[in-house]
Amino acid sequence: MPATHSALIMLIAGIGVPMLAALNAALGxxxxxxxxxxxxxxxxxxxxxxxxxAVANLTTGASMRGALSAPPHLFLGGSLIAFYVLSITWIAPSFGVGNAVFFxxxxxxISAAIIDHFGLFGATPNPLTATRMAGIAVMGAGVFLTQIAGRG
Known part of the structure; x- marks a missing residue:
């Protein structure tokens, strides 16, 4: 799949995160x-x-057979998504969807930079450079400016 297609899919997924937060908070x-x-x-x-x-299974022969032999730590993703959904559903109504999603x-x-830097969980190593650290710091400053300081 071309990088542009991957980027577009992930952009759409990113657009969905605040929507998920707002919709599920309202449902809660x-x-x-x-x-x-x-x-x-x-x-x-x-x-x-x-x-x-089921559709993927029809077209690619996808299988769950390997799940029984997978290392247990690979299943922690389910707990992490449960924590995310529970926490954002609980906190977003009082903290604000913007604040919750920005944090x-x-x-x-931060997590992605650490995972990439050390090549954790099979990720391709990508060193944490000064430029990448500066980008994270700018994002942190952006969270502060748009969500915390911007309330005044």
Missing amino acids: QKLGSPVAAAVILFVVALSTALVVF VLLGQL
Whole structure:
């Protein structure tokens, strides 16, 4: 897949993150339970993933056979997404969707830089240069300016 297609798909996924936060936070408020909203989100997500898997299985022969032999730490992603959904559903209504998502984004930049720098979890190593650190610092300053200092 060309890099431009990959970039576009990830841009669309990024656009979806604040929408997910706002929609699920609103659902949590309507239900009176952020946890119930998260459960509903995961039921819908599982259903969607199963449909996509079924289609992929038809076209590529995708299989779950390797899951039984995979190292246990590779399954932590499920817990991490549950933590994200539960925390953003709970916190966004009072903290603001913008604040919540900007801090998530800052955390993602820091984590991604560490993962890339050390080549963790099979990632291609990409050293943390002064330029990359400056970019993260600029993002941090942007979070402060747009979300914290901008309230005055």
